[in-house]
Amino acid sequence: MAALLRHIQGTPPYRLLDFGCGPGRDLKAFTAMGHIATGLDGTAAFVAMAREESGCEVWHQDFLSLELPGNTFDGIFANASLFHIPTKALPRVLGQLHSTLKPGGVLFSSNPRGNNQEGWSGGRYGAYHDLEAWRALLAAAGFTELEHYYRPEGMPRYQQPWLATVWRAKRAID
Numbered sequence: 689m690a691a692l693l694r695h696i697q698g699t700p701p702y703r704l705l706d707f708g709c710g711p712g713r714d715l716k717a718f719t720a721m722g723h724i725a726t727g728l729d730g731t732a733a734f735v736a737m738a739r740e741e742s743g744c745e746v747w748h749q750d751f752l753s754l755e756l757p758g759n760t761f762d763g764i765f766a767n768a769s770l771f772h773i774p775t776k777a778l779p780r781v782l783g784q785l786h787s788t789l790k791p792g793g794v795l796f797s798s799n800p801r802g803n804n805q806e807g808w809s810g811g812r813y814g815a816y817h818d819l820e821a822w823r824a825l826l827a828a829a830g831f832t833e834l835e836h837y838y839r840p841e842g843m844p845r846y847q848q849p850w851l852a853t854v855w856r857a858k859r860a861i862d
Contacts, residue, residue: 708769
């Protein structure tokens with residue numbers, strides 16, 4: 689959360705989209721910080737739980753069939769969610785996320801890293817990108833990298849399975 693918030697420009701409260709909000713833990717935290725948070729999840733049970741837990745507006749949408757308003761959010765928090773999107777569909781989805789951000793808005797993503805393999809495992813789809821492939825996908829969608837780091841902090845790299853990245857949506861005049 690701190691990585692997202694430190695890069696948003698302007699005066700809070702910020703309008704935030706929690707993309708893949710699950711049961712609403714992070715929505716509740718953003719709201720407690722004074723921000724205006726909206727959740728989005730593809731699982732109806734999580735949407736109901738997130739609404740109940742956070743009191744926030746939560747949208748039930750499939751990640752591959754998004755209907756997002758344009759130029760609305762200061763930031764998007766996509767924690768452990770974008771890796772569920774097949775690489776073939778990712779450029780379109782990233783473009784939609786870019787469009788829902790205000791000019792100069794910020795996207796945070798954290799995904800399990802890998803060697804650019806993808807497929808089904810235990811009924812869930814996963815695409816595991818390395819840093820260079822992830823950079824190429826986000827740059828092609830109109831984002832500029834602000835920072836990246838591996839999680840959990842303080843561990844040797846081989847024990848840091850998560851790649852966290854923060855991106856700014858390029859303005860139309862960039």
